[in-house]
Amino acid sequence: MRIKIVAGNWKMNKTFQDAEELLNEIAEGIQDIELHNTEVVVCPPSPYLELANDFADENHFFVAAQNISDKDSGAYTGEISAMMLNSMGINLTLIGHSERRKYFSESDEFLKNKVDAALRNDVVPIFCCGEVLSEREAGHHFDVVRKQLDETIFLLPSEAFATVIVAYEPVWAIGTGVNATPQQAQEMHSAIRSWIGEKYGPAIAADTKILYGGSCNAKNAAELFSQPDVDGGLIGGASLNSAEFLEIIRIAAGQ
Numbered sequence: 001m002r003i004k005i006v007a008g009n010w011k012m013n014k015t016f017q018d019a020e021e022l023l024n025e026i027a028e029g030i031q032d033i034e035l036h037n038t039e040v041v042v043c044p045p046s047p048y049l050e051l052a053n054d055f056a057d058e059n060h061f062f063v064a065a066q067n068i069s070d071k072d073s074g075a076y077t078g079e080i081s082a083m084m085l086n087s088m089g090i091n092l093t094l095i096g097h098s099e100r101r102k103y104f105s106e107s108d109e110f111l112k113n114k115v116d117a118a119l120r121n122d123v124v125p126i127f128c129c130g131e132v133l134s135e136r137e138a139g140h141h142f143d144v145v146r147k148q149l150d151e152t153i154f155l156l157p158s159e160a161f162a163t164v165i166v167a168y169e170p171v172w173a174i175g176t177g178v179n180a181t182p183q184q185a186q187e188m189h190s191a192i193r194s195w196i197g198e199k200y201g202p203a204i205a206a207d208t209k210i211l212y213g214g215s216c217n218a219k220n221a222a223e224l225f226s227q228p229d230v231d232g233g234l235i236g237g238a239s240l241n242s243a244e245f246l247e248i249i250r251i252a253a254g255q
Contacts, residue, residue, distance in 0.1 A: 002209055004225065004252040005165065005232035007041035007126065008239025009066065009094065009213075019048045025242035027059040030249065035060055038232075038253040041126075042239075043094055046080055053090055064092035064126060067100060070113035072121065082121035093118055094234075096128040096152070098171045108151035115153060119160050126165045126234070127153050128213065129192075133172035141170075142191055149195065158200050166192060166210045167234045173214030174236065182223045182230075185212050189229035218247040225252055 014022060023042070030040060040061035044052045052063045069079035085093060095118065096111045111127075118125045129148040131141040145168070153164050168188050173179045180188075189210045197205035212224055213234030224230055232252055238244045 001037060002207065002231050003037045003039055005039050005041060005209055005211055006235060006245075006249050006252045007043060007064065007167075007211065007233070008235045008245055009043040009097070010045060010240060011066070011099070011236065012045055013240055014045070014048070016048065016051070019044055020051060022240070022242055023052055023055045026061065026245065027055050029242060029246040030060050033246070033250055033253055033255060035249075036253050038249065040249055041092060049085075049090060050088060053088060057089075062092060063090050064094060065090060066094050066097070068093045068095065068114055068118060068123070070110060070117050072117060082118045082123040085123050086121045091122060092124050092126060094128060094167075095125045096148075098128060098130055098169055098174060102171075108148060112152045112155060115156070115164070119156075119163065124163055124165060125153070126167050126211070128167045128169050128234070130169040130171050130214070136170065136172060141188070145188065145192065146195060149192070154195075154199050158204060161196075161200055162204050162207065164208070166208060167213045168192060168210060169213035169234065171214075176215060179215035179217075179220055179224075180212075182220075182227050185214075185224055185230055186227035189227065193229050216248070218244045218251070221248045221251045 041064050042052050043064045043066050056063045068082045072081050072083045095114045100106045115125050129145050131144040135144045170180045193205050196208050209231040211232050211234045212230050216233040217238040
């Protein structure tokens, strides 16, 4: 049975003081939740990774970076490597978020290099994929997502792929308040799992965790998470409010 994952992506939000307060509220609130087959991940801005990891060490959640370099070290001012994360005891990172693709022109080839960098440093990629509104309206959404996977994580050998977490994010539903319907989410998640099965076999397909990321909140989480191929969520704006984030965690844990 696959576990549920609730991952909160803070994006570029919160001052240090705000971050500390939010982490403390999450740490306190999570103590009252029985995390049945559920894992919680917090993805803060990079300056707060060590702070978040200090909280995580004493509580029941994990920390992920929002981004990494494709290099391990060197003269790359401002970059953060997977090697650095590993040395801090942080073993998760987002890769390929739609905002990185859109605003920083990150190509599939570049993202594949980031995936390789993460894996060689024992950092698990939470690999994001998804289509924009025009692609969905044109009926190309399956082709777009399949191509994103074919040119990145589907190039991995089976043993490496088996460690990857996939996050489907319909770009037209991120930060817009318009989420995919549970049926639309399930349709794409089912397709992704089917493609994984074609590439890596039914056992790996059955074990791969596929998260939904697109305006998931406390109001729609229960219906989204009840879909057979939706294994939790990559939560954006709702993760900036401790009460709502904790409620989503409770839903995932079946409480």
